[in-house]
Amino acid sequence: MREWLKERQAELHADLTDTRSRVLEAAAQVFSSNGYVNSSLDKVAEYAGLSKGAVYWHFSSKQDLFLSILKQTYEQQLRLLPHQVDHILSSNEPMTALSEWLESQFNCLEAGEERSSLFLEFLVSGEAEIRENLQKLHGHMMDEIGILLQEMQRRGYMAEDVDPRSIALMLDALLKGVLIEWILDPRPDSLRALIHTISKTLWHGIRGPANQ
Structure with a gap:
């Protein structure tokens, strides 16, 4: 029994x-x-x-559900990120791997998935509790990514004169900016060209001795 x-x-x-x-x-x-x-x-x-x-x-409410989606999204990103970074750094062509990773983040755009714009709902929501939770989750994620980038810096993959958390913020801003550009100009070729340019500029700007 x-x-x-x-x-x-x-x-x-x-x-x-x-x-x-x-x-x-x-x-x-x-x-x-x-x-x-x-x-x-x-x-x-x-x-x-x-x-x-x-x-x-x-x-219990629409807000409760909305916040649960928000938390799930950030947790999934944090869980996958260390493996993704390790793949990029262990590649024979890190810059190409970085470009491919960035492009994979936006495959859903070409497939027509509307979920890709969901984070915009988080940003423009006027409800104080949602905005407060967003700020906490986002801050935690940037801290965690900053720690990961700091370890990359310690191993020589990033230049010593750049701030890891600022790089995390810059990358996050770039990803959100790419999404906005796609909404304004939804052309696949334009998206790929933008991602390649971002990858090249970012990689050459922050790479350390281990990448030379």
Whole structure:
């Protein structure tokens, strides 16, 4: 009986986790397509093919759901980044690897995915709690990336006279700027040319002795 209860608890936990993931995935699409103001938990439930109760079980409000997407996005980026940086540095052609990584960040743009503009909703949201949480998450992410870049600097991959956290901020600003440029001029060739130029300029500007 005890073993059966453990198995049942595990199954219920898996079901809840799966449902929560479905809600987050649907919400990202709904918020991106409709904007924060015109979205609702009811629309998310409909898009996910779930009951309203299933959505409200996991999230108490639209703001709660929005903040959960925001947190998930930053956590995913931080989890993947160390491996991505290691791949770039271990490549025989680091600058090319950097360019390919930057281009991969925007593959969703050519595929027509509206989620790529979701972060703009975070930035323009007028709700104080959302903006406050965004500032905290963004600051934490920049700190973590700064630490990663500082280690690169210690190993000689970055010049000694550049500030790692400032480089993190600059790269983040460049990525957001590329997205805005794509919204204004959605041409794939133009996007690739911009990414290649950014990669070349960035790499030659910050590389250290280990990259010479």
